[in-house]
């Protein structure tokens with residue numbers, strides 16, 4: 001069908017996720033006419049599932065921590081983070097009636113624990129400001145003229161048919177590739193590429209890991225708290241932290257592992273890595289040896305396999321027995337000092353071979369995206385196409401869990417929305 005021209009618009013926003021809604025609110029608060037296009041039947045599908053449905057909107061940390069929690073291109077965020085801080089995010093939602101609370105690690109949530117309250121507040125603000133929201137509307141193409149944004153070609157997902165919409169500026173806020181069922185299917189990378197932008201290769205990040213050892217699968221469902229995980233590339237330690245991990249049918253997951261994944265992506269493409277889990281990080285090897293010795297003395301006449309109940313959860317015992325190489329039926333009093341010390345070594349270094357990361361269906365964010373060098377960090381405007389802006393996960397930015405990725409979305413969207421409105 002021949003594209004048909006419809007009315008004039010000022011700021012077009014592509015994508016009704018966190019960044020798109022916020023860019024639209026910001027541009028509209030500047031008095032502009034704003035059109036927001038979302039291909040789903042509703043806004044904020046991904047936002048709805050964030051923080052396990054509770055939406056960890058930001059982190060109440062100091063600015064230094066905010067920057068250090070960004071894994072890639074944190075310097076690019078200097079102006080936008082200072083231009084719209086974590087406190088600004090909290091104030092914004094509080095003013096719209098969403099009371100917030102701060103939990104462990106500075107994680108900020110709506111007091112109600114409902115992400116739907118965050119989405120509703122944004123929707124009501126969009127409505128109040130007169131933003132025209134087009135649902136079921138996919139942007140198909142970004143059209144430029146003489147190095148300037150000119151119009152967007154849109155398709156109604158239900159009725160079909162293409163239309164063109166003119167705009168003075170356009171904010172691309174289409175997200176990344178993770179959880180594609182929420183609508184993030186990477187369209188923005190194509191738009192950016194067609195406009196001449198470089199795309200830093202994308203990969204799943206903040207994602208569980210696959211491991212080679214079959215015993216890991218046998219521990220499926222087992223969660224370990226207060227352990228230390230270290231990931232090594234040869235002798236080089238790539239990541240080390242304390243926390244909680246979980247065994248799954250394919251390998252390992254849980255907050256500690258998800259965080260570790262952010263540091264491994266590129267390395268794993270080239271080689272396998274070693275994951276070492278210290279099951280008793282509060283004790284050094286000597287202290288642990290004494291602790292094991294005490295347990296052994298209490299279970300003097302028991303078989304090895306029946307003497308470990310105080311050391312590990314029951315599901316883990318058969319695996320530890322097997323990996324120790326000690327005969328499970330051997331009486332404790334028959335275990336040599338050398339065998340015991342090797343066992344202690346194993347408890348401090350339960351080692352797995354990481355073969356890969358899980359895919360986008362399980363990844364909290366996408367690593368890679370629109371190259372930040374080609375975007376003005378103060379305004380989020382493309383350095384290649386005037387009037388074209390980027391916000392949120394479509395950019396080559398990613399951070400740890402804890403509300404930092406949404407902070408990236410809010411801050412970049414604020415910069416984009418504010419500056420797009422000046423076109």
Ligand SMILES: Cc1cc2nc3c(=O)[nH]c(=O)nc-3n(C[C@H](O)[C@H](O)[C@H](O)COP(=O)(O)OP(=O)(O)OC[C@H]3O[C@@H](n4cnc5c(N)ncnc54)[C@H](O)[C@@H]3O)c2cc1C
Nearest residue numbers: 015017018019039050051056139174175183392393403406
């Ligand atoms: C399970 C899960 C939990 C998470 N929890 C948290 C958390 O608690 N705290 C936190 O900080 N971060 C969290 N994140 C990360 C966070 O959700 C993202 O970083 C954030 O949503 C990115 O916002 P965005 O607006 O850039 O992209 P998205 O939220 O992905 O929004 C992009 C929107 O654009 C639309 N779109 C795409 N292409 C087109 C097109 N061609 N035309 C029209 N519309 C289009 C999509 O349908 C989508 O609605 C979580 C992520 C996941 C997957």
